[in-house]
Amino acid sequence: MAGNTFGKLFTLTTFGESHGEAIGGIIDGCPAGIEIDLDLVYRDMERRKPGQSKIVTQRKEPDSVNFFSGIFEGKTTGTPIGFNIVNTNQKSHDYSHIKDTYRPSHADYTYDQKYGVRDYRGGGRSSARETASRVAAGAIAKQFLKDIKINAFVDSVGEIHMTTPYQELDFDKIESNIVRCPDEAFAEKMIDKIKEIRKAGDTIGGTVMCVIQNVPVGLGEPVFDKLHAELGKAMLSINAVKGFEYGSGFHGASMLGSEHNDLFNADGSTKTNLSGGIQGGISNGMDIYFRVAFKPVATIMQNQPTIDKEGNATEMQGKGRHDPCVVPRAVPIVEAMAALVLADYMLLNKGSKI
Amino acid sequence: MAGNTFGKLFTLTTFGESHGEAIGGIIDGCPAGIEIDLDLVYRDMERRKPGQSKIVTQRKEPDSVNFFSGIFEGKTTGTPIGFNIVNTNQKSHDYSHIKDTYRPSHADYTYDQKYGVRDYRGGGRSSARETASRVAAGAIAKQFLKDIKINAFVDSVGEIHMTTPYQELDFDKIESNIVRCPDEAFAEKMIDKIKEIRKAGDTIGGTVMCVIQNVPVGLGEPVFDKLHAELGKAMLSINAVKGFEYGSGFHGASMLGSEHNDLFNADGSTKTNLSGGIQGGISNGMDIYFRVAFKPVATIMQNQPTIDKEGNATEMQGKGRHDPCVVPRAVPIVEAMAALVLADYMLLNKGSKI
Amino acid sequence: MAGNTFGKLFTLTTFGESHGEAIGGIIDGCPAGIEIDLDLVYRDMERRKPGQSKIVTQRKEPDSVNFFSGIFEGKTTGTPIGFNIVNTNQKSHDYSHIKDTYRPSHADYTYDQKYGVRDYRGGGRSSARETASRVAAGAIAKQFLKDIKINAFVDSVGEIHMTTPYQELDFDKIESNIVRCPDEAFAEKMIDKIKEIRKAGDTIGGTVMCVIQNVPVGLGEPVFDKLHAELGKAMLSINAVKGFEYGSGFHGASMLGSEHNDLFNADGSTKTNLSGGIQGGISNGMDIYFRVAFKPVATIMQNQPTIDKEGNATEMQGKGRHDPCVVPRAVPIVEAMAALVLADYMLLNKGSKI
Amino acid sequence: MAGNTFGKLFTLTTFGESHGEAIGGIIDGCPAGIEIDLDLVYRDMERRKPGQSKIVTQRKEPDSVNFFSGIFEGKTTGTPIGFNIVNTNQKSHDYSHIKDTYRPSHADYTYDQKYGVRDYRGGGRSSARETASRVAAGAIAKQFLKDIKINAFVDSVGEIHMTTPYQELDFDKIESNIVRCPDEAFAEKMIDKIKEIRKAGDTIGGTVMCVIQNVPVGLGEPVFDKLHAELGKAMLSINAVKGFEYGSGFHGASMLGSEHNDLFNADGSTKTNLSGGIQGGISNGMDIYFRVAFKPVATIMQNQPTIDKEGNATEMQGKGRHDPCVVPRAVPIVEAMAALVLADYMLLNKGSKI
Known part of the structure; x- marks a missing residue:
């Protein structure tokens, strides 16, 4: 109920600042008897990890997950799964330059105003480092x-929009390139763009698309x-996200009803899927797909005017190792959050009928 | 916790099918001592009401709200505010044509699959009639x-996009025309478009923009x-919504960090506001603004092929009184939901500091 | 989440003051497809109703329940069940004597301090009239x-304690007498005691025991x-309750482990049941039984010294129609709350295993 | 919302099995700016620790708490406080004798039935070891x-009931003896009793009383x-608890209203306090006091007949190091849970008035 728990029945509660002792979380409500392959957890952690390629931040963080409970002899026990990820990197930097200075478009100012105190080192709780816990939990x-397949991939970087319909993509190619766009021609352009932006000491935004397949009919709890x-x-709870649309999305707002309606096949499936796999807030068995907009990273390698705690004008110097574009590393985070939602709604749906 | 409650501390729980006895709700957690002007409730109900103008559905529903509790001698008492809105219209129609037939892009199919039984009359629980309870609660x-001002308005209808920045708009003009667009030149075009679409027996989508002013710094409960x-x-919980973006939104995803960052003034306000009044999930005192995409209404005045419960092919006839475009009536619903979120986060914020 | 909602998945939210327009509630999360016999609701309402016998308050309140939604063609639809009970009695009394005066051991003072404003008529929200909504929901x-049987009955009135073990009682006799004690010899003594106390203008406490049978193994969500x-x-949320014990209860605290342990039969049932049907917080399939202590009603027919809002000494006159002993009418309330808990935990348990 | 989270705004979520890698938890919602003295945490951990005296289990567990986040430069930051306690003892025992055998009046059988799989080592999740996390969080x-003082102490062991009214006790003496009863004459008798019971290879129950002082008026969220x-x-969520009563408790059920009512002083305080500091579910500023009944520990040093997973009769041998009486170590656990409730209700109360 406090803001660091996600979900109702399959819940994740997280803790941790980017430069504290450790980050981590507790998964509660995961049903018993699920076989857990820890390699699948590690694989997703690798996909989110800093330093994994030339187009992401070059920080080195091993991000190994320690599981403390809830898994016994390779299976979940129905009890909470506690885990942490030690911050090995936390003492290597000097944060005096941001201690009393508010970085533009960061959360320094708002955390200070809300809480009156903050761990200023590396963004503290507002750092995207926190999403490592989400990825670990999402992998569980x-x-x-199991059979519900969640595939996210990069859909655009800046003005470069992949135009291939998702149905024509081979999701196995998502991991074949470092930007995680399954269309290799677009991937190349995106990678070049990010390299160019990095060289300029700037950052750039992008979008991630996510497709969820084999979803049972009936997930969703109207009306809220x-x-x-x-x-x-x-x-929207993921750092840097500015927008979300599903199915026809914003484009659907300019369409006619006669164009937009998805006509039925005899088996209840639909001929088109502008609905995005959800009608009236409940899954209809078709693919669920949605897009997520990420703003450009606020930390740029350029000097910017800003203020300190007392409101004095000062200058923020661009330094450190940061992502020029967040979307390649955001792909597993989007998948993780989608997995957490689906897991929760699978459990919630169990009470719908007697 | 079940799906018909919204909020954590300032909560709204709703009930009701479009053609049952009544719809209504319970507001719980509203602080004591607030002076309530019922005329403000009635005013918002009028703005959502069917039959209010030529470009909305011509159904007649008085939608008067009966308050049962929680308000005493003109003030809230801190106890739950129960209310209902009687469905006066519920026996006047014949719903046999949709009893066993699934309307395309409606929730008939998914409700039936999820619950195994449904009140098929007029959409039942999945009808947008349910939003009347939201408007009543939002008005409380x-x-x-009080001083936090919430103004929503129509931003686009189909391809007609108002291009005027919201800072140049006069919000007092929102109610001056029936489409609720404060730029009268655009309003006229939108109205013409909706009339044209209605004549064609079709429907059209649109977007609603919402601006929230005078928000205190510190609202928001990271990380989820x-x-x-x-x-x-x-x-997204409002019927027919397909997308949401705030601040720079989807457009922000194609921007550079050096363009996107909001530089500070000495008082902590920012020179630009691409952040949309929220940084790190916490309000920063600037205007909060966001856009909401509504798909075209699924009920069109044209015959459509569809299936019945047994999967047999059949035809859905276009009849009844329905909205050709949902956005004019959606304006007070967007405001109501924004008000419910803000009220909840005002209370949640009280525990941030000691 | 605010204080007027009970349960997590099968939830009841209530509203209403004793002398407002109406009381009522919303049941959310009730699974679809349950056949509802409204006579069973009315029967439980009758058991809680004032004026039902000579040993309860002589107020007349018909307490008929209006259901607004969620039940269609005799079955639940999985959508929220809204209902109210109109307060027919609300204008017949003069409450000026308690408007500014705090009744001893009532909630007048605490409500005033907490909320700053209160509906003083007949206790307002703190009146036990609110429990009528619980009984209506409990009956659903x-x-x-269905097969889980819940039987509550009066166990003691003042010093008169029924000593018959519950296994020897015939629960069909609970309704055979006006005090709702299934042992008729004890029932007679209890009724005489209450009549004597009433004549003295006083009130008396008592206990209610509740036995739940045919509970499936596995209900309960440790550790909290x-x-x-x-x-x-x-x-404990029921008005006037001061204590709760289950299984061996307070008596168990003076026992030895060698006496208290319940040894197993081959089928997993136990030879004794000091555990009260629950081990480690999870039902084990044996009868669940517990006892609930009710204090004497605070409103007595005697004058008492007290204070007014300004702290001035004043006198509270004993008048009105009140219960001399609350337990006979508390029986259906205890059952209702037990039913709400069990219904919730039946749904919560569905996610325990895959 | 899953069962391992306690509280609404000031929440504790715990994880961990007795013989897994670690136990621990996350405190979320703790306000920012509170100075934390870790010695106060360690002090409470010492009070709960095994091996602390001759009348408790002789297991050795250091129980040092590692805090990972949420405390920065000696103050809380308003972000979640993650912590763990490593299980140093987990490999030293052989648990093959309980792997497939159900211990009488333990949770082995119910966990197995509910979850289908369980960590059988030392009780796993159902072990009282889990309460160490509660004590750590309660100390925060x-x-x-701050000024709200919570003092719990042992009130009875078996048939030995301390008869001294709590008002006459010196709470500073609670820690002066190993049974934690502030009346030394009674303490001595209790200690002797426990020693005698231990020698017999048996266990015994007891009660803990808790007094909370300096509570502000207004805490509590009716009606549920x-x-x-x-x-x-x-x-009741603490292991081995069978009953709870507050104020006059079960004894109040045999009293008359004229005896039980607490008459007011001019300042709103009351002359007596049978209400136990709470009226209508809301604190009235008087001392809150309650009693908690603990059954005898189920693990006895005697052989008992029982069954295995297949329902075959077998014998459970009494061995290992266990508490002969749980109440001395339960004192800090009762205090911790009381502190968690009070902290939560302090935050919940902030929204009562505007």
Whole structure:
């Protein structure tokens, strides 16, 4: 109920600042008897990890996850799964330059105003480092979901928009390139763009698309906890996200009803899927797909005028190792949050009928 | 916790099907001592009401709200505020044509699959009639919020996009025309478009923009319950919504960090506001603004092929009184949900510091 | 989440002051497809109703329940069940004598201090009239629970303690007498005692015992939401309750382990049941039984010294129509709250295993 | 919302099995700016620790708490406080004798039935080892509560009931003896009793009383989340608890209204306090006091007949190091749970008035 718990029945509660002792979390409500392959956790951690390629931050953090409970002899026990990820990197930097200075478009100012005190080192709680816990938990949720397949990928970087419909993509190619765009021609352009932006000491935004397949009919809890509403909240809770759309999305707002309606096949599936796999807030068995907009990273390698705690004008120097574009590393985070939502709604749906 | 409750401390729980006895709700957690002007409730109900103009559905529903509790001698008492709105219209129609037939892009199919039984009359629980309870509750929340001003308006209808920046708009003009667009030149075009679409027996989508002013710094509960994440969920829970973006939104995803960062003034306000009034999930005191995409209404006045419960092919006839475009009536609903989120986060924020 | 919602998945939210327009509630999360017999609701309402016998308050309140939604063609639809009970009696009394005066051991003072404003008429929200909504909802929950049988009965009135073990009682006799004690010899003594106390213008406390049979193994959500912990909270939330014990209860605290352990039969049942049907917070399939202590009603027909809002000494006159002993009417309330807990935990348990 | 989170705003989520890698938890919602003295945490951990005296289990567990986040430069930051306690003892025992055997009046059988799989080593999740996390979190909550003083102590062991009214006790003497009874004459008798019981290879129950002083008026969230209802749930969630009563408790059920009513002083305080500091579910500023009944520990040093997983008769041998009486070590656990409830209700109360 406090803001660091996500979900109702399959819940994740996280803790941790970027430069404290450790980050981590507790998964509660995961059903018993699920076989857990820890390699699948590590694989997703690798996909989120800093330093994994030339187009992401060059910080080195091993990000190994320690599981403390809830898994016994290779299976979940139905009890909470506690874990942490030690911050090995936390003493190597000097943060005096941001201690009393508010970085533009960061959360320094708002945390200070809200809480009156903050761990200023590396962004503290507002750092995207926190999403490592989400990825670890999402990897457990994916194993509960089993046949439900969640594939996220980079859809655009800056003005470069992949135009290939998702149905024509080979999701196995997502990991074949460092920007995680399954269309290799677009991937190349995106990578070049990010390199160019990095060289200029700037950053750039992008979008991630996510497709969820093999979803059972019936997930969603109207009228407030519609499936897409919770997916939207999940995505908007990720650092740097500015927008969410599913199915026809914003484009659908300019369409006619006669164009937009998805006509039925005899088996209840639909001929088109502008609905995005959800009708009335409940999954209809078609693919769920949505897009997530990420703003450019606020930390740029350029000097910017700003203020300190007392409101005095000062200058923020661009330094450190930061991502020029967040979307390649955001892909597993989007998948993780989608997995957490789906896992929760699978459990919530169990009470719908007697 | 079940899906019909919204909020954590300032909560709204709703009930009701479009053609049952009544719809209504319970507001719980509203602080004591707030003076309630019922005329402000009635005014918002009028703005959402069917039959209010030529470009909305011509159904007649008085939608008067009966308050049962929680308000005593003109003030809230801190106890739950129960209310209902009687469905006066519920026996006047014949619903046999939709009893066993699934309307395309409606929730008939998914409700039936999820619950195994459904009140098929007029959409039942999945009808947008349910939003009347939200508007009633939102009107109470607005009175708690007092100086926080929430103004929503129509931003686009189909391809007609108002291009005027919101800072140049006069919000007092929102109610001066029936489409609720404060730029009268655009309003006229939108109205013409909707009339044209209605004549064709079709429907059209649109977008609603919402601006929230005088928000105190500090609202938002990271890391999952960020203020914009809850606003997004609130909007996505409204019928027909396909997308949500705040601040720079999807456009921000194609920008550079050097363009996107909001530089500070000495008082902590920012020179630009691409952040949309929220940084790190916490309000920073600048205007909060966001856009909501509504798909075209699924009920069109044209015959459509569809299936019945047994999967047999059949035809859905276009009849009844329905909105050709949902956005004019969606304006007070967007405001209501924004008010409910803000009210909740005002209370949640009280525990941030000692 | 605010204080007027009970349960997590099968939830009841209530509203209403004793002398407002109406009281009522919303049941959310009740599974779809349950056949509802409204006569069973009315029967439980009759058991709680004022004026039902000579040993309860002589106020006349018909307490008929209006259901607004969620039940269609005799079955639940999985959508929220809204209902109210109109306060027909609300204008017949003069409450000026308690408007500014705090009744001893009532909630007048604490409500005033907490909320700063209160509906003083007849106790307002703190009146036990609110429990009528619980009984209505509990009667729905019982129909969901079906084979799980919940029987509450009066166990003691003042010093008169029924000593018959519950296994020897015929629960069909609970309704055979006006005090609702299934042992008729004790019932007679209790009725005489209450009549004597009433004549003296005084009130007396008592205890209610509740036995739940045919409970499936596995209900309970450790470590905090143990089944008995939630039953305890449910009972302690009823007006005038001062204590709760289950199984061996307070007596168990003076026993030895060698006496207290319940040894197993081959089928997993136990030879004794000092555990009260719950081990480690999870039902074990044996009968669940617990006892609830009710203090004497605070409103007595005697004058008492007290204070007014300004702290001035004044006198509270004993008048009105009140219960001399609350336990006969508390029996259906205890059952209702037990039913709500069980219904909730039935749904929560669905996610325990895959 | 899953069962391992306690509280609404000031929340504790715990994880861990007795013989897994570690136990621990996350405190979320603790306000920012509270100075934390870790010695106060360690002091409470010492009070709960095994091996602390001759009348408790002789297991050696250092129980040092590692804090990972949420405390910075000696103050809380308003972000989650993650911590763990490593299980140093976990490999030293052989648990093959309980792997497939159900210990009488333990949770082995119910966990197996509910989850289908369980960590059988030392009770796993159902072990009282889990309460160490509660004590750590309670020690943080106490520092937030500051002037609210919570003192628990042993009230009875078996048939030995301390008869001294709590008002005559010197709470500073609670820690002066190993049974934690502030009346030394009774303490001595209790200690002798426990030694005698231990020698017999048996165990014995007891009760803990708790007194909370300096509570502000207004804590409690009627009608379901009354302050005493949540205190009751908190206590009933502790291992081995069978009953809870506050104020006059079960004894109050045999009293007359004319005896039981607490008459007011001019300042709103009351001359007597049979209400136990709570009226209508809301604190009235008087001392809150309650009693908690603990059954005898189920693990006895005697052989007992029982069954295995297949329902075959077998014998459970009495061995290992276990508490002959749980109440001396339960004292800090009762205090911790009381502190968690109070902290939560302090935050919940902030929204009562505008």
